[in-house]
Amino acid sequence: MTADLPLFADVFPELAADILRLLEPDGGVLSEQIPTLRYYGVCTCSTTCRNLLTSPQGSPTPYICPLEEDDEVVIWLNLDPRGTAIVDIEVLDGRDLGEAARRR
Numbered sequence: 001m002t003a004d005l006p007l008f009a010d011v012f013p014e015l016a017a018d019i020l021r022l023l024e025p026d027g028g029v030l031s032e033q034i035p036t037l038r039y040y041g042v043c044t045c046s047t048t049c050r051n052l053l054t055s056p057q058g059s060p061t062p063y064i065c066p067l068e069e070d071d072e073v074v075i076w077l078n079l080d081p082r083g084t085a086i087v088d089i090e091v092l093d094g095r096d097l098g099e100a101a102r103r104r
Contacts, residue, residue: 008037008054008089011100015091019075022067030065030077033086042101043088051078051088052101059087069093 009016016034023031040053053059061078068074074093077086091097 002038005038005040007035008039008052009035011039012052012097015075015089015095015097019067019077019089022069022075029084030086037086039100050101051090052097053088055080055085055087061087 020027020031020034023034037054040056043049043051043053043057045051045057060081062081063079063083065077065079066073066075067077072093074091076090076092078088078090079085080087091101
């Protein structure tokens, strides 16, 4: 049950705040999702994948919303087939996300 899963913003408060900041002012439906996204853990599709899942593993992600800072892409929001729901988040800027982002 998804209600048993922690909120992404509770697990990664700084990352969630950065995503909201980078989406503004035109974040629309994607910005509205950030406070309610659940955290499903780190993707296990390969040993090198570090995507942070906000939907069950294996959910389709045909669209990417790149978030830039200083003309450099720092985060990819991977979106569902309709391009309206965040399925997982890939952090590209090398920040340490802590224990919750490490594979167990």
